[in-house]
Amino acid sequence: MPPSTPPGRVRGDANRRTIDGYEACARDYAAAVDPTRSGVGEAALRRLAGDVPRGARVLEIGSGPGWDADFLEGLGVAIDRTDAAAAFREFQAARGRAVAPLDVVEDALPGPYDAIVALCVLQHVERERFDDVLRKIAGALHPRGLFLASMREGEGDGWEHDESGDYRLVFWSADALRARLREAGLDVEWEARHHGRGDWLYFVARRR
Template structure:
């Protein structure tokens, strides 16, 4: 049997801590996160559709839905989708590295949201994920994505003792990868936490 990919092992770790993660992140967006989601909302048409990759507990999806956005909630961890289903929401199981982003029900989107998830994608797989996001957008569509800043590939061990693979990118390299995928960065902001800086980028496919 082959060894699990770094992304798969990371998803397995989230399977084990989904409930605790949901409680620790509960709440409406604030600060820089709220500003970024506000810019996404401003770029969407009224009643627009958004594909959320790595929805987790679904707090950002709740906020966007409250603003009239139609959100397709997805996650690679069964536990997170189960949490959302328990709250009355549909959540599709979707692995960003292996699964298609569109289907007969959702042939295209006005926006793609991927906050605090792409850092777990292996570096070599990231361009393909970004290209799928760009290809899932309608003309003039917009993506809001985040990446941990740096330039390294490493394992991090959480309080649970589970480990998570984290790939970090410099701003220039990440925005360059977005451009190659067909996404033009139009705005960015940094968000700092105890482990370093996050880069949040808004980009369009037009």
């Protein structure tokens, strides 16, 4: 079950509050996340790298510290990094990486791209705004373009509270997620589960 929300604790726009939390914890987050890849995350990234055409144009939504983009670039995939949190953009700039500002909930997406990557991002999107976000992603892909993402698997909505802030969490069952993707014009071709800090569903979907 998602964490409970103490009365009066969370106020204001959920998307903005979540971004503010990442603004406050970007460096700690980067230090806590292993920059190397293994297991399901590595398998998903390798699958994407193997499926995109040579010279593909790839967009990453929510690049964070940039470890996934680094891994894809190591596999020969060129990637445009974006993040809604200035603190993550600054962290990557200090590493010599260019990261554009982009909020997948509020902003129009550039494109079209051969693939879009959004790992550990869309679980923060409110349920009533999720379909709109998926339609934007599908619209930013070339026909037959690929979408790689990970989501928290389960039921219900909740908040994760930390010293840095409050983070919105929206849980989806695999069946419900596939249905939402199909409605947006995206068909799941590969999926896998990761059980770590919560249950995660990774998938690669293709635009019809």
